Amino acid sequence: MSAPQDRTATANLTYDELAGLKADRELVLLIGPAHPGSGHMKIKVWMDGDIIQRVDPDIGFVHRTTEKLSENRLYIKAIPIVERVMLPDTINANLAYVIALERLLGIEPTPRAQYLRTLTSEINRITSHLYGIGLYGIFLGSSTVYMWAFADREPLIDLIEEISGARITYSYIIPGGVRWDLPAGFKERAETVLQYMEARLKDYGKIWVRNPVVMDRTEGVGVVSKSDAIRLGITGPNLRASGVDYDTRRAKPYAAYPNLDFEVPTFSEGDCYARLLQRVEEIEQSIRIIRQVLKDIPDGRIISDDIYSKMNPLQKRMYEMKHRVMFPAYMASMRPAAGRSTASVEAGRGEIFFYLVSNGDKVPFRFRWVTPSFLNLPFFTHVMVGQHLADLPAIYGSSDYFPPEADR
Template sequence: MQAGEVPKINMSSWEVGESRYLPGMEIKRLGKERFVVYIGPQHPGSGHMRIIIKVDGDVIVEADPDLGYVHRTMEKLSEGRAFIKIIPLVERMAILDACNVTLPYVEAVEKLLGLEPPERAKYLRVALCEINRIASHLYGFGIFGVFLGHSTMYMWGFGDREVLVELAEKLTGARLTHTYPIFGGVRRDAPQNFTDNLRKAIRYLRKRLDEYRKIFLDNPVIRRRLEGVGIVPKKVAVDLGLVGPNLRASGVEYDVRAIEPYEAYDELDFEIPVFEEGDSLARAWVRVEEIKQSLRILEQIADKLDKTKGQQIMHDRFWAKAPPLYKKVFEAEGRVKLMPLFAILRVPKGRSFARTEAARGEITYYVESDGKDKPYRVRIVSPSFRNAIMFKYVIPGHRIADLPAIYGSFDYFPPEADR
């Protein structure tokens, strides 16, 4: 089978009576020179998942991604807890992308409550979202690098992520699980020298991106590993419903920040890079260009934060009647104290839907409330889950050595997919 070609699934063997086996458990006779190799879940190149591949010599003829090793029933757990308690829960989906994956949930509940966060809160949310996006891409690069045996990229990605984690810590008080956006605003104001630090970090990262290019992306060895490998044609990418940078690397113009701007994204001037080739190299490049644009966004956000200094970051419904102690704490420490009603917040009956562009692609939440203090249903569609299907169709036709090059380029994150 050609790379990128979508094979037809034989539905007939699934029918009752025709096969003695349950779907997914059929026993098939292998070809004479075929070989089944289980990549994962305890394999240094697989993450928390398994890819069952059948090889003919060195060429993979069939790949079967096997997900669900880190499934934590987040959707079901959500039905049993108060609205605010779901934020720390769902951010465990992708802790290095914590703000991006919790923001649509917060937005969906805000829609039900009929709230619009104040301007400065929006900027702060965007700031943390972009910090998370860069950190997540650097993490992805690190893993990608080590999959290709490039240990320097691995260490550099993780080392420079420290700069962003430190920034996030200064902003929110926690390195990873920030629990930052909350209904009606955000929890902490930016500290005094935050924008200065942000600008310094931006300058540093611009310099480093150039060096990443030299040692990794333009490194002839790495280029040969990536160029023309794992091509996802535009049509296949659309048909299979890819999202995020993987979709944009195949030449599709789709980004929630552009087509349905949320928070402050419609006030900001930035580009969304789209690459045409659709191979692993394009997927790496699209992330680099995205980091550049994120730095551009952060620069503008730094100016906006300077302009809106001292403004309120919590919606009036939760802030106007706040006791004087609350305002004093906010002025002294920049910490938004929550009104006690947050613990028993009743959300009006209704359904709402919100999506954002997380680092790995579009993340969608559907929240249904029946007027109680717990949601009736929370449905999460995470970007990695939508990208996982691609392994089945892209990997066949490539060599075993290409498996990490493709797997890494999708920046697939099992905890996010399994939820």
Template sequence: MSLLGEDIVTEDGLFVVNMGPQHPSTHGVLHLKVWLDGETIHKIEPHMGYIHRSIEKMSENLSYRNFIFATSRMDYLAAHINNEACALAVEKGLGIQATPRAKVIRILMGELTRLASHQLWWGCTGLDLGAVSPFFYAFRDREAINDIMEETCGARLTQNYVVPGGVMFDIHPNFQKRTKEAIANFKRNLTDYDKLLTGNVIFENRTKGVGILTKEDAISFGVTGPTARASGLSCDVRKWFPYSGYENVEFDEILATEGDCFARYMCRMAEMRQSVRIIEQLIDNIPEGDFQEKTKAVIKLPKGEFYQRVETPRGELGVFIVSDGAASPYRVKYRSPGFSNLSALSTMAKGGKIGDLVAIMATIDLVIPDIDR
């Protein structure tokens, strides 16, 4: 990874610039090496590993109950959904299902997580592109969701709320009331969001036609989530491979065809409205009953391989467990959405200006611990 002793100007006259690992727009410790022809981007090479903890290796020494909670530290903006993916994989191995009440609680929490994550993304996108005020508005709304999480799960970000067979404990008595308040507030504020950024001339000029990703490239690079859907690739796991009862709720998969930064922005904005729709359908219809299926104290999965995918705010997260019949996994592989989305960055940014790179980075919505794992 050493950059010492390398020329700043290559033989072809390209200028080499290092963006990161401490650059404000990389949203974490990601290091991009950029080859520039004047101001035009020729090539980008991501350098990773600054926060690599090898969660996959750690999981090999943890029990099937405990390894779930290590994943909260991967994509920390969607900790609940990461936990859910692991719990579903373990349930698949055991051949059990969560109770109906736990399933609905999982969806509600998952969609609240998605809202909080998209709000943070919206604020940061504004900040990256030169508008400071969206950041404050986004954090105001996100705070309400974090408070709901804190009340029920005891933690604001790394909830660790999901266990194999259900959820750890029942929802707080205030949960429904406070969620309804937060959603009502958020729906009102969403119009302000649009006024602030969506129709803003500066914002449109910096995002429209910038960083185009074609559908063919999206497929070849294995891109998922809103980034792929903005290029017209249908890939919502909640529709393709429904889990936790997503097949019973009504919502639309948002697709756009342009594939540029603005399309990615609009996809996420529309997704927030769909999340609100899902929450509104379920918040008054949480079934009564147990919140947890009874499981043995020490969980042992039968020999075999289990793959479970879920839709995080950034795309498809896959958990691949290889079991040899022992009390801890033989091998765990996390197929993280950010990793594949990042691999398409060089193709997206090629031919654009270096200022466009900031817009592209903002609209791919990378979370670095998710990539480094």
């Protein structure tokens, strides 16, 4: 908070005096970074009695300097870097970066690759929402829904493992397409998983969503009005739970979304309960999208001709045999023409924004990205104020804030 040179001047003050507390009844709580309910961040809370007066989120404990790292590496090496930031939701980070890069390169993925991107992105959206619902459970004290949600991510992760060979950090999407094709029998197995997921959503409804204690804790708590949500720039499911009908998949179409029929659920209440319901509804919509993708997916190559033509004969043979893309040497020597591009992708928690600048070199000149959790920071500074201390985890959990994602 204070600059290093100020430290001697304030060395004799207690922390409360430093924090500028007015009276005895005020209390400053440092929640985190080693607190079971804080995540990798420090939440500085000024309280008057049980009412929160001011919240200062001190983030950056898991800042990985992804922008600086990527600006000193080859274009292709940024994919694993951006993935590691958004662990429950890696495909969407991957996809956003690759879209921005493809725009710089001026290449267009094949239709089949577009559908595969949509498929993996939606599977990831479900796992991301399950992650959020599960963590919300532990924030409110229900270990059951936490365990359930994390256990139910498994079949979905297994599905995506069948496609990409990895469980969390897939690095599946590359410029021009994707790296692996669907394995045989995938559609049937995916349908089993989707039916299981639908049955489980009913169970969640019984033990969590319609649990009277959950409703007491969340209804009318942490209300974000529609105008506030827009003003503060809140994004993703949290925005839609406040009644704003905005979804990047609709507004800034990418991948195969323009061809798909899906709804964007919204709620008008804007409280924690609406944000919880919003995620459940979005899981249902994702299931619907996955079914459509598996039904409509076109045949063809999974990598664009631009990249395919740059492969050596062995790689081409490998591709024809196994439908697997091995990296042509071009990937390591990509030099996009000087220019700039932006890309927006709807990740599980909201909109990922990418801004890439190339000056013709083999590393990006400027690599800028903003993650949804970072945009959701006003939940701390604005929404928590005036609420009870016990509502802090309720609001934190409902916003599905993920510190590594915000810190980048």
